[in-house]
Amino acid sequence: MNWCDHKLSRLPFEPPGSGMDRSGPILTLDKVSKYYEAQNGGELLAVKEVSLGVRDREFICILGPTASGKSTLLKMMGGIEKPTLGTMSLRGEIFEDGIPANKLRNFGFVFQQDNLLPWRTVVKNLRLPLEVFHSAGHGSADRIAEMLTLVGLQDYGDVYPHELSGGMRQRVSLARAMVHDPDILLMDQPLGALDAITRRMLSHELLRISRATRKVMVMVTNNIDEALLLGDRILVLTALPGEIAFEAANDIPAEARNEAIIENARYKALRALLDDIVHAQSEAGRTAGRTGGDGE
Amino acid sequence: MTTTTARQTPPVKGKPLKRKTEPICYIAPIILFVAVVAAWALFVSASGISRTILPSPFAIFREMSKNFVRDILPHLLFTLRVILTGYAVAVPLGILIAAVCSQYRIIIKATTPLIILLVVTPMITMVPLFMLWMGFDSKVRVIVVILQATPIICLNTLTGFTTTEGAKLELMRAMGATRLQTFVKLIFPNALPQVFTGLKLGCIFSTIAAMSADLAAGKEGLGYRIQQYSSLIMTEMAYGTILIVALIGIVLFQIVVMIERRVILWVR
Numbered sequence: 261m262n263w264c265d266h267k268l269s270r271l272p273f274e275p276p277g278s279g280m281d282r283s284g285p286i287l288t289l290d291k292v293s294k295y296y297e298a299q300n301g302g303e304l305l306a307v308k309e310v311s312l313g314v315r316d317r318e319f320i321c322i323l324g325p326t327a328s329g330k331s332t333l334l335k336m337m338g339g340i341e342k343p344t345l346g347t348m349s350l351r352g353e354i355f356e357d358g359i360p361a362n363k364l365r366n367f368g369f370v371f372q373q374d375n376l377l378p379w380r381t382v383v384k385n386l387r388l389p390l391e392v393f394h395s396a397g398h399g400s401a402d403r404i405a406e407m408l409t410l411v412g413l414q415d416y417g418d419v420y421p422h423e424l425s426g427g428m429r430q431r432v433s434l435a436r437a438m439v440h441d442p443d444i445l446l447m448d449q450p451l452g453a454l455d456a457i458t459r460r461m462l463s464h465e466l467l468r469i470s471r472a473t474r475k476v477m478v479m480v481t482n483n484i485d486e487a488l489l490l491g492d493r494i495l496v497l498t499a500l501p502g503e504i505a506f507e508a509a510n511d512i513p514a515e516a517r518n519e520a521i522i523e524n525a526r527y528k529a530l531r532a533l534l535d536d537i538v539h540a541q542s543e544a545g546r547t548a549g550r551t552g553g554d555g556e
Numbered sequence: 557m558t559t560t561t562a563r564q565t566p567p568v569k570g571k572p573l574k575r576k577t578e579p580i581c582y583i584a585p586i587i588l589f590v591a592v593v594a595a596w597a598l599f600v601s602a603s604g605i606s607r608t609i610l611p612s613p614f615a616i617f618r619e620m621s622k623n624f625v626r627d628i629l630p631h632l633l634f635t636l637r638v639i640l641t642g643y644a645v646a647v648p649l650g651i652l653i654a655a656v657c658s659q660y661r662i663i664i665k666a667t668t669p670l671i672i673l674l675v676v677t678p679m680i681t682m683v684p685l686f687m688l689w690m691g692f693d694s695k696v697r698v699i700v701v702i703l704q705a706t707p708i709i710c711l712n713t714l715t716g717f718t719t720t721e722g723a724k725l726e727l728m729r730a731m732g733a734t735r736l737q738t739f740v741k742l743i744f745p746n747a748l749p750q751v752f753t754g755l756k757l758g759c760i761f762s763t764i765a766a767m768s769a770d771l772a773a774g775k776e777g778l779g780y781r782i783q784q785y786s787s788l789i790m791t792e793m794a795y796g797t798i799l800i801v802a803l804i805g806i807v808l809f810q811i812v813v814m815i816e817r818r819v820i821l822w823v824r
Contacts, residue, residue: 363732365731375727389731
C-alpha cells in the first residue's frame, strides 16, 4: 500500500465541527469480505477485508474504478447484502451476520436510479419508509412536508414520479431516504444517472443538505470532483476484489467548498493526486485481466 | 433525461394529467361498423346468396327484435349468470394461486407448465366428462368457466409477480421490510398492469367457456339456442344470437378496461 505513505494521509483529520473524532465510531466494519457465486460455479471475491470506522457527522466518499465492489460494500453497510466474512458493529453493538432488519431504521439508502414507486405520488413515496417502520402516524404529514421543503420540492407532493425530471426524482429519492430520520445516509452513486449540469447542481444541493442535517453520510461515487466537494474523508478502492487502496482526509476548508472550489489550489492538487490513484487502480484492474460486468 | 430547473410551475394539485381522447377515436369504430353492415347488406342482395348461408343484417335485426324478449332473454340471463359466477370465482382464485406460487422459485417452476396446460386445454373437450361425473346441473357450466378462466388470470398475474425490478426489491430490503410488506407494498401494485391483462383475457375466456358448456349439453343457455336455431334453419336467429354472445364479451372486456383506467394512473 505505497499510496498510504503519501503525505496526504498523514494530514490531521478535521471534519467540519471539529473534535468529533474523539467520540467512537457509529458504524464499524471489521475485515468485511463478500464472495459471490460466479457463473462458472466458482466464487468471486467482490470485497476483500475492508475495515472502516464511520464517525459521527462525517461525510465519507468512496471512489473506485468500475467493478471495484464499492456498491457491494455500501449495500453491506445498509443491510441489503450480508457479508460473507467479518463483523460489523453499530454504536458498539456487534453483528456477525450483517446489520439485522430491526436496526435498519438507522439507515437511509439512496440508489443510483431514483427507485421511486411509479404508482405512488411524491408524498406517498415518502410515506413508504414510515409505513414499513410502522411510524406512519400522527405528524408524518408534517415530517414529509419538511423533507420536501428541504429538497426544494414542497409544491410537488401530489405529483407522480413520471411527471418529474430526473434531477427532481433523485431529490425525492433523497428526501425519502431521510424521512424516517436515520443516523446514517448511504448513497450509491446518487448522481450517476443524471446529466452533467443537473449532476453538478445536485452535488451542491447535497452539500447544503449535508450541512443542514449534519447526518453521517457515506457516498459511493465515480466522480472525483464530487468526492472533493462533499467528502470529509475519501477512500479509494482497488479493482476487484475491492479493498481500500488509499484513504485521505479532505483538508479543503468548508468555506472554500462552493461554486468556486475549482479555483482552489488545494483542490487542484488533490484532484490531480486522486485522479492518478483512481487511474492507477483502473489500470491495475485491467492488466490483471479482471474484466466483465460492473460488479456493483 | 431532462434537466432540472429549480422552479418549474407545479401542476394543478390532485389532478393527474389526463390524456384527452380525440373525437375521431369514438367515431372511427362506428364508421367501420356502419361500413361493414352496408357492405354485408350489399353483398347479400347483389349475390343472391341463400339466407341459410348468410342472411342480410336487416333480416337478422328484424327476427331478433321480434323474438328477443321471449326466446333469447331468459337464455341470455342464464348464460350471463354462468359467466359472471365463474368469473367472480376465477379472479380471486387465479390471483391467490399466483400469490402462493410466486413465494418460492421452485413452485413457480413446478406449476407453470401445468398452468399453461390448463390454459391451452379447450374446456369444450372436457365438458362431456364433467357431465358424466356431475350431471347436467348448471354448476357444471360454472366449473367449466372457472377452469378455463382461472389459469389465464393466474398465468398473467404470476408473470407480474415474478418480474419485480431487482433495485426495488433492494429498496424494500434496505428498510428491513417483511415478506408481507414487500408483497403488499411492492410486488402486488407493481404487478397490477399484468393482473389487468389477465382479468381482460379472463373475460374472453369465461365467455368462450360458457359457450362451450352450452354447446356440449343441456337445454339452456345461448350456446344451446344457437345450436337449436341452426338445426331449425333459423339462420337469422342463429347469427343474431352469436352477435349477442360477442356483445357480452365486448361489454365485459370494456368494463374491466374502465376499471383499469381508474386504477392504473401512472405511466409505465
